[in-house]
Amino acid sequence: MGWQEIGWYLALGAFVGLVAGLFGVGGGGVMVPTFTSLFALQHFPREHLVHMALATSMAAIIPTSIASLRAHHAHGAVLWSLVWKITPGILVGTFAATFLASQLDALPLAIFFTCFMAYVALQIWLNIKPKPSRQLPTLLGTSLVGVGIGAVSALVAIGGGSLSVPFMTYCNVKIQHAIGTSAAIGLPLAIAGTVGYLVNGWSVPNLPPYTIGYIYLPAVVLVSAVSFFTAPLGAKLAHSLPVTTLKRGFAVVMFSLSLKMLYTVITH
Template identity: 40%
Template sequence: MTIELIAQLLMLGCIVGVLAGLLGIGGGLIVVPALLYLLPQVGIDPVDAMQFALGTSLATIILTSGSSALHHLKFGNVEIFAVKFLLPGIVIGGFCGATVAELIPGQYLPRIFGVIVFLLALQMYRSIKIVNQYPMPNAMFTTLSGVIIGTIASLAGIGGGALTVPFLNRYGVEMKKAVGSSSVCGCIIAISGMIGFIWHGAHIDVLPEYSLGYIYLPALLFVSCTSMLTTRIGVRLATKLPTTMLKKVFAVFLMLVSINMLFH
């Protein structure tokens, strides 16, 4: 673990924290490809690097989204009714996503991640233009939606904000509360998914030093310590700035990330 690598992880955390507070995402869409590039530099086998990137990303999201959620709760930006019915499905989906990731050969995971990110980018761009709003669905539909969101999010090592925010917007939740609610959901997805990656990673023959299952602890430490500090900046920006243009720019960025991962 060199000084240069530590600096890169700290900078990564700064960027992730701002985006978490601003857009309601956990930051995994940035953390996963960054760790996939950085982790082999500390001796992690490239064959296992994607699982470690996914698991470590989810672990960072617990702290990042948790910090963001606390700030949003402080500002009253959480839709309690929606979160209450999404959470059971999200818990189930989070563990399911980790299990699916374990069953897929490591060389295919970056491409699957690329496809998911590309579809999320299209969804994020499309959600900007959606003007029709519908009444909040019943508890069963909301819970099943949570299962789908949690599974996809955990499989991609993300907090699911790119799915949760458009879902809540579609059913009449204003943007500020959709972002805040997404932070709460993202934290729960990350906890469930992380447990799955720890469980499955504990069964491999030789774990790298300083790892817990598929969680690489030094990367978790350095990314999280700065991301938790910068989430409040994103939350303040979310209460002041229109996010439409930012979502457009971020959607384009995600498309570029997905293309890079597809050809990884």
């Protein structure tokens, strides 16, 4: 890894931390396509590009989620009772989906990721919010929702905010609490995804040096070293900046990076 790549990873970490704090997401929508492009530049095997990007993103989300969680908890925005109810389903869904992802080729994963990010970007751009029309489901219902959120999140390596925040809003949870609780949910989700991708990539041959499972450790360390400090800043700014306007800009960036990722996988 050269100095240029190190600089890109550090810059990515700064941006990811801000995004995590501002919007209560893990930053996977930015990290996965960026990691894919950077791994391609480093001449990593094409067949493992997306798997490594997903796994590395999940691992990098862990410290970012911790920092974001602490910041939102300090503002009293985490509904811990909901966190405990949904976490078992999150763990099961996320861990199980890593086995599915590991069996898929890079191109189908890239296509699914791009389509999902297009949906998320459109939702953000149009400011589509579900109308609060019901209360939170029972423990079983909440657990099943957690399984679904975890499964999809593992396939696109996100912290679950793009799914959990709309769900909680639909169930009459205040948006501030939905974002804060989403940040808390992102931690067990990231841990389960990291362990799953580590297990599935453990015996895969021809992976680059400094890789454990599908996780590329230098990228995790560099991104996390910066994002851990910028996530609290993002959480603080969330209470003073025009978040809706910022979200639109973020949606454009996220979708553009996803298209670039798909192009990289097809042409690399």
